[in-house]
Amino acid sequence: MDSNLGFADLHNHLYGSLKPELLWKMGLENPSPRWEIFTKPFQELYGKSIDTKTFFEDYKSLEKFKSIYLFNHQGPFPEFQAKFNLIIALSKFNPDEIKFVSKRITQDQYEEGVTFGEYRIMYSPLDTYDGIYSKTLASCEGFEEAESELSGRARSRLVVSLHRDGDVFKEYEMLKEMMEKNSLIRKYLVGLDFCYIEEGFPPKDKKEFLKEIQKDNKAETSTALTVLYHVGESFQDKTLLSATRWILESAEWGAHRLGHAIAMGLDPNAYLGKTVIEPVSERYDTLKFELDHWEDISNYGEFPSKKRLESELDSIRHKEKVEISVTESMVSETKVFQEYCMDRIRNTDAIIESCPSSNEYIGMVRDKAHHPLIRFARHNLKFTISTDDPGIFGTNIREEYKKAEALGLDPDLLEKVRKESFFYTSEILSGRIRPEEKVV
Numbered sequence: 189m190d191s192n193l194g195f196a197d198l199h200n201h202l203y204g205s206l207k208p209e210l211l212w213k214m215g216l217e218n219p220s221p222r223w224e225i226f227t228k229p230f231q232e233l234y235g236k237s238i239d240t241k242t243f244f245e246d247y248k249s250l251e252k253f254k255s256i257y258l259f260n261h262q263g264p265f266p267e268f269q270a271k272f273n274l275i276i277a278l279s280k281f282n283p284d285e286i287k288f289v290s291k292r293i294t295q296d297q298y299e300e301g302v303t304f305g306e307y308r309i310m311y312s313p314l315d316t317y318d319g320i321y322s323k324t325l326a327s328c329e330g331f332e333e334a335e336s337e338l339s340g341r342a343r344s345r346l347v348v349s350l351h352r353d354g355d356v357f358k359e360y361e362m363l364k365e366m367m368e369k370n371s372l373i374r375k376y377l378v379g380l381d382f383c384y385i386e387e388g389f390p391p392k393d394k395k396e397f398l399k400e401i402q403k404d405n406k407a408e409t410s411t412a413l414t415v416l417y418h419v420g421e422s423f424q425d426k427t428l429l430s431a432t433r434w435i436l437e438s439a440e441w442g443a444h445r446l447g448h449a450i451a452m453g454l455d456p457n458a459y460l461g462k463t464v465i466e467p468v469s470e471r472y473d474t475l476k477f478e479l480d481h482w483e484d485i486s487n488y489g490e491f492p493s494k495k496r497l498e499s500e501l502d503s504i505r506h507k508e509k510v511e512i513s514v515t516e517s518m519v520s521e522t523k524v525f526q527e528y529c530m531d532r533i534r535n536t537d538a539i540i541e542s543c544p545s546s547n548e549y550i551g552m553v554r555d556k557a558h559h560p561l562i563r564f565a566r567h568n569l570k571f572t573i574s575t576d577d578p579g580i581f582g583t584n585i586r587e588e589y590k591k592a593e594a595l596g597l598d599p600d601l602l603e604k605v606r607k608e609s610f611f612y613t614s615e616i617l618s619g620r621i622r623p624e625e626k627v628v
């Protein structure tokens with residue numbers, strides 16, 4: 189395929205790319221699937237009990253297997269996770285398998301049009317240095333083999349997902365050391381990701397970490413890494429206002445790409461009449477932010493008076509949680525705030541990673557007319573379109589671009605996004621290579 193016609197898929201989780209037929213086969217060949225990870229939550233969320241003894245007989249037909257594996261309905265993150273757990277249960281996740289999967293996904297994705305892919309992998313928080321080293325190396329070897337068999341027509345890079353609740357400085361230091369030690373890891377490992385549950389993990393906790401990465405990237409470009417940050421994707425515990433603030437903070441504090449950022453583009457009317465309960469710490473930070481930037485924000489439209497914001501700030505000090513009714517005025521306040529944040533983000537280098545299927549299913553964006561992508565496009569924000577977990581969503585990169593077009597995005601704009609995405613790679617954003625070196 190002519191690389192000029194290819195796609196860069198920059199937001200993709202390696203194991204979430206496993207197609208049903210391949211996962212079924214991997215499971216069958218696995219002598220000891222970790223069933224307990226899958227069966228219990230699946231029973232709880234989908235009300236279906238799984239007989240692990242007859243599983244491969246019961247789900248022998250591809251259609252039946254797809255029915256329990258594919259996540260292609262609207263449902264909150266735990267429902268998605270319950271299906272992702274089938275991947276965790278059936279895979280061995282040892283170096284041999286990781287190498288095989290890395291190679292195979294590069295090839296499969298290439299068949300579907302991807303000529304550059306960044307793939308995220310997440311290790312158990314209990315894994316050891318040696319375990320992480322051998323798995324990371326195995327993935328790089330798989331990518332190298334695939335690239336060589338495809339004569340360089342496709343390239344893959346690795347991104348390691350860190351644990352939001354873990355010692356991220358330690359994890360980072362360890363990965364940097366592995367890059368020093370091994371040239372293959374140095375070449376293929378290009379970024380760090382934060383994914384999984386975001387509720388309860390405000391970006392302010394990662395501010396110092398982001399600072400450190402920026403400092404290190406400047407000091408040594410050859411091992412520079414990006415930070416890819418899932419944010420504003422799931423925000424069940426807070427208002428759209430607070431979730432939007434999180435997105436802006438992540439961008440301004442140095443996250444290179446923002447995973448989904450749905451909250452910033454979602455039409456707040458979707459919440460009209462509802463009540464949102466959020467921790468007082470979030471409400472406090474949001475009110476404080478609104479007050480600190482009141483003059484600028486109110487240029488974007490009708491905004492609550494400073495006095496009103498100040499008196500609320502005073503009144504919540506001793507509470508733990510705040511109940512917020514989404515009234516008409518809350519809706520317009522949120523809209524104004526979103527517009528303000530989008531403008532500020534446009535002035536950063538941050539790129540939004542938008543994944544249409546994922547936003548539809550996990551993000552539960554119900555009304556296509558109010559899809560965040562439309563607003564991102566209208567505001568000239570820099571974004572890329574990606575697959576997220578194409579295997580489990582039953583999608584591919586072309587489908588995702590088609591979905592974006594069906595949302596109402598202009599085909600010419602999408603063609604521009606496709607081309608520009610090759611300039612949004614981790615290696616370019618972290619300063620490791622110059623944009624003119626991006627040649628596929």
Ligand SMILES: [Zn+2]
Binds near residue numbers: 199383447
């Ligand atoms: Zn993701």
